[in-house]
Amino acid sequence: MTEYTGEWDRAAVAAFLADVRVPIRVACRTPGGSLWMLSLWYDFDPDAAEFVCATAAGADVVEYLRADDGVAIEVSTNHPPYRGVRGNGSATISPDDGTAVLRGLLERYLDGTDSSLAERLLDPDRDEVAIRIDPSHIYSWDFSDRMRDVSVASDPSSG
DSSP states (O other): OHHEEEHHHOHHHHHHHHOOOOOOOEEEEEETEEEEEEEEEEEEEETTTTEEEEEEOOOHHHHOOOOOOOOEEEEEOOOSOOEEEEEEEEEEEHHHHGGGGHHHHHHHHSSSSSSSHHHHHTTTSOOEEEEEEEEEEEEEEOOOOTTTTTTOOOOGGGO
């Protein structure tokens, strides 16, 4: 069961994760013991308290997570006022049969599959996997109050 600490309760965390459209940052260890960080598109299942991502089956991170399933995660806004969640947990890899996970992520991040990127990612010769991240702890923060008078030009695509 996921432990929630910080500014928001479980429902507020789920609402934030459903609303923001920035990638999740995932940290893991390589088989040689080095740290590795990458960004992935995600969806969050509030009932299971689980992040779901997709990537190519041959991606380095797939090998890394099969060797050591421990991860640290962060989803945060890129412009003030900063707010987000971070935590840790474990990841599992499974086939993305029929590219259902990938298609869902394309809908979430690109509003559909009508783009050259989507066409490339959905190529039938590409082998896709789902990465499911089961967080054991999620910590949330929200600097809206202390950054209320901070004004920065905003890129609407970056959350």
